[in-house]
Amino acid sequence: MFNTDGVLKSLNEVQGVHQAVIVGRDGFVINSVGDMEADSVGAVISTAIGAIEAMGRDCKQGTLFEVMAEYNGGVVIAAPIGTDAVLGIVADESANLGGVRFVVKKSMKELEKVM
Amino acid sequence: MGSHNILDIAHVSFLDIIRASIVQLGAAATKGIMIRNAIGAAEKIPEVAFDTLDDFVTSIDSAANPVTQVEGKAVHYGKGLFGLPVCPFAASISDYKQVYGGLPDDYHKITDDFNREGKVTSDLKVGHGAGVSPFCSVHQPLRGALRDRISIGGKSISILQLGCKSGSGEKGLAQQWIDETEFTVEEVNKVLDDNMCCYAIKVEA
Numbered sequence: 049m050f051n052t053d054g055v056l057k058s059l060n061e062v063q064g065v066h067q068a069v070i071v072g073r074d075g076f077v078i079n080s081v082g083d084m085e086a087d088s089v090g091a092v093i094s095t096a097i098g099a100i101e102a103m104g105r106d107c108k109q110g111t112l113f114e115v116m117a118e119y120n121g122g123v124v125i126a127a128p129i130g131t132d133a134v135l136g137i138v139a140d141e142s143a144n145l146g147g148v149r150f151v152v153k154k155s156m157k158e159l160e161k162v163m
Numbered sequence: 164m165g166s167h168n169i170l171d172i173a174h175v176s177f178l179d180i181i182r183a184s185i186v187q188l189g190a191a192a193t194k195g196i197m198i199r200n201a202i203g204a205a206e207k208i209p210e211v212a213f214d215t216l217d218d219f220v221t222s223i224d225s226a227a228n229p230v231t232q233v234e235g236k237a238v239h240y241g242k243g244l245f246g247l248p249v250c251p252f253a254a255s256i257s258d259y260k261q262v263y264g265g266l267p268d269d270y271h272k273i274t275d276d277f278n279r280e281g282k283v284t285s286d287l288k289v290g291h292g293a294g295v296s297p298f299c300s301v302h303q304p305l306r307g308a309l310r311d312r313i314s315i316g317g318k319s320i321s322i323l324q325l326g327c328k329s330g331s332g333e334k335g336l337a338q339q340w341i342d343e344t345e346f347t348v349e350e351v352n353k354v355l356d357d358n359m360c361c362y363a364i365k366v367e368a
Binding site: 072073074075076078091094095097098099101102 | 186187188189191192193194195196198199276281282283
């Protein structure tokens with residue numbers, strides 16, 4: 049197991065965040081912290097990010113850094129970690145989006161080092 | 164092509180959906196979907212308890228064996244070493260080739276990803292070199308996951324994918340899983356000479 053516990057824990061401590069998960073590109077969970085069904089979250093995040101990357105590729109937009117989907121109940125953020133994994137964050141509507149994205153951006157550097 | 168030159172369009176559609184998924188979601192995500200579907204299918208198979216490995220082997224002939232029910236009749240070479248003469252996806256591949264002349268170029272990406280070190284493939288003891296086509300990402304995890312549906316002598320079992328052979332005759336071996344058995348690479352190769360798939364069943368202590 050990679051040493052990602054601390055990063056995921058700090059992400060999960062942000063106001064409104066319910067799940068912080070690292071999944072392989074195949075959608076199988078590598079590590080997760082939160083109160084949701086991590087396997088289900090991981091599976092949909094891996095397929096979603098694959099589709100979003102294909103959209104960027106076909107629209108000639110280059111490499112994906114991050115994707116954020118807003119819903120009436122909250123947000124889902126996903127960001128590739130290198131070529132083999134994806135970070136996913138699920139937060140409710142009480143979350144400070146700027147705060148969540150700041151922590152995600154800060155965490156990505158640490159995750160890319162340990163993955 | 165099926166009997167009377169009737170093409171099974173379900174086969175062709177299935178293979179086309181996989182190709183589209185590789186393009187739209189990526190090979191790894193597609194492989195993950197295939198594996199999760201396979202595990203889900205295995206979980207729907209009723210549990211079966213065999214008294215001995217011989218009983219397990221005997222049940223192959225009557226197709227009362229859960230493994231036989233999902234892949235067809237395997238041949239037992241003794242001590243839990245099995246060969247499967249016909250790949251369950253052979254008809255699908257054949258039908259697709261009848262239409263398009265060959266499998267899609269992108270298919271190798273799934274095979275490559277399936278053979279990489281991975282959490283779920285390590286757990287199920289599949290892949291790791293034993294994948295020779297994208298369909299191994301369905302077949303091998305499906306059979307591997309059946310370990311949770313089968314007991315022998317009241318004990319749990321493990322099912323190890325030792326090797327596989329493509330339609331063109333190319334063999335893929337999983338050295339890591341062969342090393343966990345009493346069988347040699349030569350024995351596995353010999354089984355694959357007459358079969359498309361080679362696996363071992365171990366009764367846990």
